[in-house]
Amino acid sequence: MAGVEPGGQFRPLEAGDPASVAAYRLAARLGSGGMGTVYLSYTPGGHPIALKTIRPELSEDPQFRRRFRQEVEAAQRVQGLYTAPVIDYDTEGDLPWLATAYVAGPSLASAVGEHGPLPVPSVLLLLAGMAEALSVIHGAGIVHRDLKPSNVLLAGDGPRVIDFGIARAADATALTGTGVSIGTPAFMSPEQAAGAEIKPASDLFALGQVAAFAARGQGAYGDGPSHAVLYRIVHEEPDLSGLPGQLGFIARCLAKNPADRPSPAEIISLCQEASPTPLRQSGSWLPAAITEQITQRVSASAALAAAPTVAPQPSAPTAPVTRPDTPPAPATPPTPTAPPVHVVPTAPAAHVPPGPAYPPPAAQPQFRPAFGPPTAPQPPFGPQPGWRPQPLPPPKKRSRWIGYTIAVVAGLVWIGGCASFIRGLDDSSDSSASSGSSGSSRTAGDPSGGSSASAADSVPDPEPVRYEGVNVPTGYYIQFQDSPPRPLDGDGRYYSDLFYYDGELRSGNDKIVLLNNAQEGSLKTCREETRYAERVSLTQLSKGSELCVHSSSGHIALVTYQGTAPESDPSDYVSLDLTIWRNAEEPTDS
Known part of the structure; x- marks a missing residue:
């Protein structure tokens, strides 16, 4: 990732970066893109996570928020070996965010850019792992829409496909003037480039493009201005010159007609057929230089997790505080902390996790209900210096009020009874008149005098x-x-x-x-x-x-x-x- 410096050290937080998001203390900056910024944080048990905050101009769009919520909820169903599972999220707050498992490895884009194309055995394992990830993602009813080398991370035990389905949340927003670009032109399918309906087969075209990039160091449709690349994707055949013969089946993924592309299961079979030995993911599936990068990142992440922490400042409570009846023994007891309140239910990870010693986050604004007058600021939890118990007010005589209540209820019942009696007389008169009129009508219009109650009560046929x-x-x-x-x-x-x-x-x-x-x-x-x-x-x-x-x-x-x-x-x-x-x-x- 762009947030890792030479030697595996992480980039520190920059000016303007939050010190924490919800209950997660941010440890470092991992990178940024069209959707937002990604930070390194930790669960309470010390497991590293990648927390992505959404760009303000996206989060201000109601349609984006609705789609983002739906896509995140769908992404929770994806539980595969080659995907980064969703750990926690908040789609309703001022700053929407999403936390996934952290992958201690470079992206395919940075690995190829720094070390060159991958060897054929690595490409076959990469393809098989990505195809298995797409099988799980599509099985959850999600189309990735933005599969590209920067969304494929290289871990020690295989690739990880990230950011699946999230691009859909921004597809229909009215943000064309913000500079936000969803989907990378060089890895779009012809139907996506033409603005047609996006189906799972679109991800298989992108998979072929990613595979060509991994094996050749560049995509199958060249570089240049976006409109030129998109034109070649829609109208021209891919350039696969220099592609090793064992990877010739990649051309099937790049078929213009979505129906001609292989399924994820077929791609796995093709990878197995092309490999002289059985495909097995292990710690040596990548070149030594990339494996060394992964080792450095694992060590750097562990060092940040073990760094001493500074206890966060107490947060303002969100409910009135009930003071104890008796003062505590210590004169100035410590004030316990309270984690920020989540807008949506979160996983058990939503607690203040251990992390490096960073300045405490700024105080959160006081919660106010969406109705009624503003509430007065609440004191922190626990008794404060100089606090003294207040005498309780004398008990009120409730017997008199009980008698008043009984009298009022009895009066209301009597009034209601009178009203019902009068209404009954009126209804009887109306019913008699209606019955007489109805009887005359039946005699004139229906010699049998018969008519069902359901016909009288049915709703007439309106004009269409x-x-x-x-x-x-x-x-x-x-x-x-x-x-x-x-x-x-x-x-x-x-x-x-x-x-x-x-x-x-x-x-x-x-x-x-x-x-x-x-x-x-x-x-x-x-x-x-x-x-x-x-x-x-x-x-x-x-x-x-x-x-x-x-x-x-x-x-x-x-x-x-x-x-x-x-x-x-x-x-x-x-x-x-x-x-x-x-x-x-x-x-x-x-």
């Missing part, structure tokens, strides 16, 4: 309103009451009438039904069909598929799926035709 070509981007929702329905930024609102996210149509009312081809798309069908689901995947739909969607407000919509955005469109959206019957059933919300 049709809207065609409603495009709903991913992360957006529509409300059936709007005329015309227009997509609104979801921002986590899963209680909307119809929501499109991550390849699924979702109903906030948990009432969405996919009709089969034999069913007529009508109000009658939507009322009678009860095979309710919360969501329907686009993989279950074809052009013309019909769905019944019920809203909690009593509206019913027949949704006709017309397809997704074309590959040439950089947006991700679904095109829908809507037939809406407003107030077609009793509402279910409060």
Whole structure:
């Protein structure tokens, strides 16, 4: 990493770097990039972790925060031997951050830049490990989107793929003017370069690019301006000159058509076939110079963990302090410390970890509730110098108040009874009049005089309103009451009438039904069909598929799926035709 100096020593924190993040004391700076800055810290047990803070301009975007939260939660499901697992995170605070296991090794980018291309046996082990990592990542429903040499770390027991899925959080933000670039042009797939839908096969193209870089010292599409490299990726064949013959299968990863690229399992098999000996990850899988770098970093990390620490200053409490009834024996007892409060539940690692002797962090601002007047500053925990117990107020006579309460309750009950009696008289009169009028009507219109109660109580059929070509981007929702329905930024609102996210149509009312081809798309069908689901995947739909969607407000919509955005469109959206019957059933919300 860029944060490690010659000899394996870590770069110290710079001016402006925080001394701590949440309960983690920062020990050194590991590097920075388009998403934020990465620091070295430690768990309470002394295990090193890499803590990434997000750039302020990204964290200020609500859409980024929503996607970042979703991607981090998904990344927690990834538990592979060749990935860096998520240890802790906070996606809601002023400074969002993510902590993963620290990998004591250089990135592939820095290793090749400093020592040149890797030998064939190392490349085969690298490819097999990366393919296994992608298999686990894709199995968790994540597409990496930014697989490149700097996101592959070389550890003593194999490679580690990092930052999987996090780039997706910034893909749809409105930050085009901030200079933030998500995705590296030289390692993008043709479909990603063209702004089309990104699927797992896109990561396999990037894998081929990374493999070519590891074996040749440069990518398969050359260098130069980004637009020139992207043009070659989309329109030209890769340059694999000088690639060892055992690695010729890498060309299959670089196929323009995603369907022609091998799967991660196939890549592992191809690596095994190309290796004269069985593939085994060990401490000697890398050249000696890189192995020495790893050893130096392990020693430097252990030295920082063993450095003496300075106890942090006490943090302000977040709740009123209850003082003891009796003063303590010591005149000035030590004040215990309290760890900062996490916005989200964290792993057991969320405590003040041991670390080097760095200045204590600045005092955190006093917590204030989101409503009501500002709270007065609270004293630190424990009795303070000069503190004296306050006399308790004399006990109040509660018997008088109990009697008053009983009298008030009795009065309210009596008033309520009178109101109910009067209301009953009014209802009886109205019912009699209605009954007489209804009887006359039945006699005139129905000689049998018969009519079911359910027919009288049913909601009449409203007139349908049709809207065609409603495009709903991913992360957006529509409300059936709007005329015309227009997509609104979801921002986590899963209680909307119809929501499109991550390849699924979702109903906030948990009432969405996919009709089969034999069913007529009508109000009658939507009322009678009860095979309710919360969501329907686009993989279950074809052009013309019909769905019944019920809203909690009593509206019913027949949704006709017309397809997704074309590959040439950089947006991700679904095109829908809507037939809406407003107030077609009793509402279910409060």
